[in-house]
Amino acid sequence: MMEGVAMLRQLIGQLQEVLELYGSPPPAAVPSNYFLHFQPRPQQHLLRCCFFNLDGSSLEGGCYNLSMTAGKSENLKMMEPGKPPPTKRSRKERNRGKATAMTSSSGSMEETIWKEFPEDLFEVVIARLPIETFFRFRSVCQKWNSLLTSQSFSYQCTQVEQAQPWFYTITHENVNTGAMYDPLAKKWHHPTVPALPTKLIVLPVASAGGLVCFLDIGHRSFYICNPLTRSFKELPARSVKVWSRVAVGMTLNGRCADSGYKIIWVGCLGEYEVYDSTKNRWSRPGRMPSNIKLPLSLNFRSQAVAVDRTLYFMRSDPEGLVSYNMDTGIWKQFLIPGPPHLSDHTLAECGGRIMLVGLLTKNAATCVCIWELQKMTLLWKEVDRMPNIWCLEFYGKHVRMTCLGNKGLLMLSLRSRQMNRLVSYDLSSKEWLKVPGCVLPRGRKKQWIACGTAFHPCLTALA
Numbered sequence: 001m002m003e004g005v006a007m008l009r010q011l012i013g014q015l016q017e018v019l020e021l022y023g024s025p026p027p028a029a030v031p032s033n034y035f036l037h038f039q040p041r042p043q044q045h046l047l048r049c050c051f052f053n054l055d056g057s058s059l060e061g062g063c064y065n066l067s068m069t070a071g072k073s074e075n076l077k078m079m080e081p082g083k084p085p086p087t088k089r090s091r092k093e094r095n096r097g098k099a100t101a102m103t104s105s106s107g108s109m110e111e112t113i114w115k116e117f118p119e120d121l122f123e124v125v126i127a128r129l130p131i132e133t134f135f136r137f138r139s140v141c142q143k144w145n146s147l148l149t150s151q152s153f154s155y156q157c158t159q160v161e162q163a164q165p166w167f168y169t170i171t172h173e174n175v176n177t178g179a180m181y182d183p184l185a186k187k188w189h190h191p192t193v194p195a196l197p198t199k200l201i202v203l204p205v206a207s208a209g210g211l212v213c214f215l216d217i218g219h220r221s222f223y224i225c226n227p228l229t230r231s232f233k234e235l236p237a238r239s240v241k242v243w244s245r246v247a248v249g250m251t252l253n254g255r256c257a258d259s260g261y262k263i264i265w266v267g268c269l270g271e272y273e274v275y276d277s278t279k280n281r282w283s284r285p286g287r288m289p290s291n292i293k294l295p296l297s298l299n300f301r302s303q304a305v306a307v308d309r310t311l312y313f314m315r316s317d318p319e320g321l322v323s324y325n326m327d328t329g330i331w332k333q334f335l336i337p338g339p340p341h342l343s344d345h346t347l348a349e350c351g352g353r354i355m356l357v358g359l360l361t362k363n364a365a366t367c368v369c370i371w372e373l374q375k376m377t378l379l380w381k382e383v384d385r386m387p388n389i390w391c392l393e394f395y396g397k398h399v400r401m402t403c404l405g406n407k408g409l410l411m412l413s414l415r416s417r418q419m420n421r422l423v424s425y426d427l428s429s430k431e432w433l434k435v436p437g438c439v440l441p442r443g444r445k446k447q448w449i450a451c452g453t454a455f456h457p458c459l460t461a462l463a
Contacts (some may be wrong), residue, residue, distance in 0.1 A: 123147060127156035131163055131457045132185050134228060147459075148229060154460040158256050165407045168204050168212050168227055169452030171438065178204070179438050179447065180227055183409060183424055188438050193225050195232040203451055206250035206303060207407075209257035210458025213250050222263065222275070224463040227455070233463035235263075235275055238282050242267045249304035249311035251326050253278070257461035262326050266313060268295040274326070285329040292333045296322060302346035303453060305354065305406055312354060314347050321347075321354075336378050339371060348406035350427035356380055357410060357425070359401050366394040368401065368412060370425070384430050386423070393419070405454025411435060413449045420448055 126137060126147065137144055147153040167181040180189040196202050201217040214223040219242060222235040246265040253260040260278040270288040275281070288294075297317040304311045309326045320335040338345065338356075345358030356371040368391070371380040385391075397416045404411040408428060414421040422435035437446035 120152070123150070123153045123156045127153060127160055127459075130184065131166075131228070131459075132182055132187070134459055154256075154258060157458065157460050163457055165405060165409050165454040166457050167405050167411045167452050167454055168207070169404055169411075169438070169449045170203060171447035172450045178227065179449075181411065181435065181438070183433075183435075186436060188436070190441060191227050191230070193227070193230060193232060195230075195234075196223060196225070204453040205248040206263065207453050207455035208250040208261055208306070209252045210456055210461030211250075211257055211261065211463060212453060212455050213248060213263055215246075215248060219244075219246060222265075224277075226458070226461045226463060228457055228459060229461075231461070231463045236281060238265075238273055239284070240271055240273055242271060244268055245298075245300045247298045247300060247304060247313050249306065249313070249324070251306050251309055251311065257458065264311065264324060264326070266296065266298065266322075266324075268298065270294050270296060272324075288331050292322065292331055293318060298322075299346070301344070301402070303403075303406055305347045305349035307349060307352050307354065312347060314345075334378060336373070336380065339369070339380055339382070344401040346403040346406065348403070348410055348427060350408045353427075355383075355406075355427055357403055357406075357412070359399060360385075361399075364396045365391070366397070366399050367391040368414070368423075368425075370427070386425075386432060390423075390432070393421075402449070402451060404449065404452035407454040407456070409454065411452065411454070415448070420446070422449065 122144075126144070129137070139145075164184055166183070169179050169181065171177070171179060178191060178193065180191055181187070182189065196214065197216065202214045202223065203217065204212050205215045206213040210228070211224050211226055214225065215221075216223075221237070224233045224235065225231065242265075244267055246267050248263065248265050250261060250263045253262065260276065262277070263275040264272060266272040270292070272288075273282045273284055276283065296313075296315050299314040299316050302314045304313050306312075311324050311326065313322045313324075314320075315322055318335050319338045320333065323332045323334070324330070339358070339360070341360055341362050342358045343361055345356055348355040348357055354373040356373070358369060358371075360367050360369045367388075368386040369382055370384040372383045373379075374381050394414070394416075397418060399414055399416050402413040404413060408426070410425040410427065412423045412425065414423060420437075422437065424433045424435050425431070426433075438449060439446055
C-alpha cells in the first residue's frame with residue numbers, strides 16, 4: 001500500500017513539473033483531498049483510475065476518468081472536491097482566445113518566422129493568389145510592386161494554371177471608360193487607361209495572353225493594353241488604309257506574352273495585314289487564294305476565335321468559316337450552313353472546340369442556344385439551351401444579343417426596350433449564371449454594356 005502511495009506522490013510531482021514547464025502556475029502545495037481531472041478529447045487514450053486519499057484513508061470521490069495527451073498540458077486541471085468539472089467552452093470563445101494569443105505574439109512571429117522566410121517563396125505564393133488581390137498587394141511595399149517586372153515572378157506566373165477569363169467591356173454611357181468583370185468574385189472593376197485617346201471611340205476587338213487589342217472607330221490606329229497593369233502601346237500605322245469594317249484576330253507566339261504576339265485584320269474585299277510584335281511592324285504575307293469567295297461578308301459582330309495558332313472568322317454569305325494559320329500563312333474556307341431561325345450569332349471556343357452561340361427565334365418565342373461544330377460532318381449540333389424559365393422573360397419581345405467573350409466563358413448581353421440582362425455561360429460545365437449589373441463607383445444607375453471581349457488576366461504581360 002505504501003509503495004502505491006509513493007508512486008502516486010511521484011506522479012503528482014511529475015505533473016507539477018509539467019505545469020511549471022508550460023507556464024501554468026501550480027498551487028503551492030497539493031492537498032491530500034485534491035484530485036486530478038483530465039478533460040477527455042477525441043483520439044485520446046482513456047484510463048479509468050480510482051484515486052485514494054494520500055493519507056492512506058478509505059476511497060474518496062469514487063472513480064474518475066484520466067486522459068493523457070502528449071504535449072497538451074492545457075488539458076491538465078486541478079479541481080477541488082465537490083466542484084463540478086469545467087464546462088466546455090464554445091468554439092467562438094476558443095477562437096477568441098487563440099486570436100488574442102496570436103495578436104500578442106505577432107511581434108515575435110515577425111522576427112522569428114517572417115524574417116527567415118525564403119524570399120523566392122514570396123513570388124511562388126503571390127503568383128498563386130487570386131487576381132483580385134493584385135489591386136491590394138501592389139500597395140504593400142515597393143518590393144512587391146516591383147515584382148511585375150521580375151523575370152522570376154513572370155516565370156512563376158507561367159507555372160500557374162490559367163485563370164478563368166475576365167471581361168473587358170465598354171458601356172453606352174462611357175465609351176471611353178472600360179469596366180472589367182471578375183466572374184470568380186462576381187465583381188465589377190473600373191480601370192482607367194490614361195493613354196487611350198479620349199476624343200475617339202476606341203473599342204476592344206481581340207485579346208491574347210492578358211493583353212487586349214483596341215481599335216478606334218475610324219479604323220485609323222490599333223492599341224495594345226494590359227488592363228490590370230496599364231501597360232500600353234500604340235501600334236505603328238498600317239500600310240493599307242481601309243475605311244470599311246474589319247475583323248481582327250490575335251494570337252501568341254508562345255505560351256505567354258513574353259514570347260510576342262501577332263494581330264491580323266481582314267477586310268471585306270480580302271485585304272489583310274499581320275502585325276508581329278517582335279518586329280514591331282505590319283506586313284502583307286500574300287494574297288488570299290482564289291477559292292475563297294469574295295467579298296467575305298464577315299460577321300463583324302462575331303470576334304475571331306483561336307485554336308492553337310489558327311484563327312477562325314465567321315462569314316455570312318455563303319455561310320461558313322474562314323481560317324488563317326499564323327505560322328504557315330494558309331487561308332481555308334469551310335461552307336457550313338447555319339441552324340434555321342438563327343440571329344445575332346457569334347463564334348466561341350472551348351478546349352479546342354469551335355462553338356456557336358445565338359438567338360433562336362420562332363413565332364414569339366426566343367431562346368439562347370449553343371451549338372458545337374462536328375469535325376467529321378462539318379455541321380452544327382445543338383448541345384445546350386438557356387433554361388426555359390429564363391427564356392419565358394423574352395417571350396413576345398424583340399430581343400438583341402451581343403456576345404462579350406468567347407474564350408470558354410461567355411458573357412451575353414440581352415436587351416430590348418423593356419429590359420437589359422447580362423448572363424454568363426460556362427461552355428465546359430454548361431452552367432448559366434446571371435451577372436450583376438454594372439454600376440459606376442458612387443453611382444446608382446446600371447450601365448448598358450455596348451461591346452467587350454474576354455481576356456485571361458495576367459500580371460506580367462507587357463504590351
